[in-house]
Amino acid sequence: TQLLEQSPQFLSIQEGENLTVYCNSSSVFSSLQWYRQEPGEGPVLLVTVVTGGEVKKLKRLTFQFGDARKDSSLHITAAQPGDTGLYLCAGGWASGTYKYIFGTGTRLKVLA
Amino acid sequence: EAQVTQNPRYLITVTGKKLTVTCSQNMNHEYMSWYRQDPGLGLRQIYYSMNVEVTDKGDVPEGYKVSRKEKRNFPLILESPSPNQTSLYFCASSLTPGGYYEQYFGPGTRLTVT
Numbered sequence: 001t002q003l004l005e006q007s008p009q010f011l012s013i014q015e016g017e018n019l020t021v022y023c024n025s026s027s028v029f030s031s032l033q034w035y036r037q038e039p040g041e042g043p044v045l046l047v048t049v050v051t052g053g054e055v056k057k058l059k060r061l062t063f064q065f066g067d068a069r070k071d072s073s074l075h076i077t078a079a080q081p082g083d084t085g086l087y088l089c090a091g092g093w094a095s096g097t098y099k100y101i102f103g104t105g106t107r108l109k110v111l112a
Numbered sequence: 113e114a115q116v117t118q119n120p121r122y123l124i125t126v127t128g129k130k131l132t133v134t135c136s137q138n139m140n141h142e143y144m145s146w147y148r149q150d151p152g153l154g155l156r157q158i159y160y161s162m163n164v165e166v167t168d169k170g171d172v173p174e175g176y177k178v179s180r181k182e183k184r185n186f187p188l189i190l191e192s193p194s195p196n197q198t199s200l201y202f203c204a205s206s207l208t209p210g211g212y213y214e215q216y217f218g219p220g221t222r223l224t225v226t
Contacts, residue, residue: 030210030212031210031212033211033214035215041219041220042202042218042220043217044217048211048214090211091211092210093210094208094210095210098162098168098210099160099168099170099171100170100211101156101157102154102156103154104153
């Protein structure tokens with residue numbers, strides 16, 4: 001079974017701090033996505049990365065796809081209470097198998 | 113409005129009583145999936161479908177069945193539910209497989225099997 005390991009599992013920080021969440025696997029993915037999930041709702045897409053080494057920015061969020069397309073990171077600059085939520089990475093394949101796997105998630109709490 | 117709908121949202125049932133959770137999408141998406149979400153285990157894919165009449169197992173298919181007779185619908189069937197299938201279930205759809213496009217998720221179905 002392919003695995004996507006996320007770290008840390010839990011993160012509680014003060015408003016204004018920076019943080020990085022990591023997503024690692026031994027598998028090579030066709031693409032990697034980051035989702036955010038609020039309590040009682042389904043995940044919502046933040047970003048998709050498909051090229052090894054790709055970096056994407058979404059306001060204060062920076063996403064990077066590893067060169068070998070096996071890992072990714074999410075960096076948040078100057079975290080705000082509105083960033084609180086569950087962050088999930090997810091990897092997919094476009095050949096061989098068409099499965100889709102999620103990491104175990106990072107629960108972030110940003111304190112005002 | 114583009115959306116994925118699931119029904120019911122909440123279900124309490126007893127061991128062995130067959131049940132179906134419906135899922136429908138209005139975006140003409142090819143790829144549809146079912147996931148279960150459990151504390152500490154994240155979202156795990158149960159089954160997925162590439163298109164009508166094309167389905168395949170995800171990572172945790174045991175105890176579940178699916179069918180895809182129409183492009184828009186992808187029901188999840190538990191023929192003999194057991195307590196270890198108590199979970200939060202999500203249906204999702206995307207334009208194609210491979211993770212290149214956003215997966216749109218339904219609102220979730222919270223299932224309790226006693």
